[in-house]
Amino acid sequence: MLERQHFDPQQPIVVACGMGVNMMAMFIEMHRRAIRPDLLLFADTGAEKTSTYLYVPIFRQWCRDVDFPELVVVRYQTLTSTPYDTLTGNCLANETLPGIAFGMKSCSIKWKRDPQDRFCNHWEPAKAAWDAGARVNKIIGFDATPRDQRRAKATFAKGKADDPKYGYTYPLQQWGIDRDGCKRIIADEGLPVPKESACFFCLGMKPAEIARNKRDNPAQHEIALDMERRFREGKHYRGEGGTQGLGRRFAWADLKLNEAGDGD
Numbered sequence: 001m002l003e004r005q006h007f008d009p010q011q012p013i014v015v016a017c018g019m020g021v022n023m024m025a026m027f028i029e030m031h032r033r034a035i036r037p038d039l040l041l042f043a044d045t046g047a048e049k050t051s052t053y054l055y056v057p058i059f060r061q062w063c064r065d066v067d068f069p070e071l072v073v074v075r076y077q078t079l080t081s082t083p084y085d086t087l088t089g090n091c092l093a094n095e096t097l098p099g100i101a102f103g104m105k106s107c108s109i110k111w112k113r114d115p116q117d118r119f120c121n122h123w124e125p126a127k128a129a130w131d132a133g134a135r136v137n138k139i140i141g142f143d144a145t146p147r148d149q150r151r152a153k154a155t156f157a158k159g160k161a162d163d164p165k166y167g168y169t170y171p172l173q174q175w176g177i178d179r180d181g182c183k184r185i186i187a188d189e190g191l192p193v194p195k196e197s198a199c200f201f202c203l204g205m206k207p208a209e210i211a212r213n214k215r216d217n218p219a220q221h222e223i224a225l226d227m228e229r230r231f232r233e234g235k236h237y238r239g240e241g242g243t244q245g246l247g248r249r250f251a252w253a254d255l256k257l258n259e260a261g262d263g264d
């Protein structure tokens with residue numbers, strides 16, 4: 001069972017904070033087990049759902065209450081000549097969709113992973129660890145459900161086990177905590193359970209999630225449809241054989257959404 005003593009003090013603990021259910025439950029459980037992270041990073045794509053941005057101050061306050069580090073917000077560094085500073089602007093300006101709509105991870109690499117890695121490259125505890133031949137410990141909130149177990153395995157399969165700079169730990173899996181368990185932990189702590197976190201136009205959203213965001217934030221939903229429209233009328237659209245819209249094989253504009261926004 002993973003406890004504080006299993007972490008090498010030479011390896012600083014860094015956590016990517018997505019403001020979702022798994023993240024919050026993992027931190028509560030870490031605090032209960034006296035595992036204090038050294039760096040908390042929130043990579044802001046500028047395209048998070050409103051509910052995610054509203055959770056940031058709740059999370060910040062909880063961190064202060066338990067004496068965890070202050071959350072650091074990092075962003076993609078644009079060039080002065082770049083006409084956008086968010087992932088939304090990136091897609092709209094280039095008449096395209098996030099990389100995930102084409103089966104690629106370029107959006108999360110550019111807007112989430114790279115800004116965090118860039119910050120770590122200049123962060124003294126990480127530099128000291130690397131100078132001493134140790135690795136920085138990246139803690140990731142994959143839970144114990146079969147789906148997340150597969151995702152964790154796939155992450156390692158892509159060569160991360162040999163990463164000279166980072167080691168990867170999935171505490172929720174080691175503690176056997178699944179998604180429902182995460183929600184119970186958050187409720188027991190007296191905190192609101194976060195809504196699904198992702199960009200408001202992410203392919204990973206299920207129809208019920210899209211419907212909920214349309215209900216709660218119609219302006220964001222309209223921007224997503226506009227993005228899709230520009231893509232379909234623009235230079236990157238490849239016709240019927242290619243990506244059709246934010247659902248990849250289909251366009252969100254064609255979805256029959258449950259107007260009440262309930263269900264899974």
Ligand code: SF4
Nearest residue numbers: 098107108198199202
């Ligand atoms: S949440 Fe979705 S759209 Fe946003 S960066 Fe991640 S994969 Fe891309």
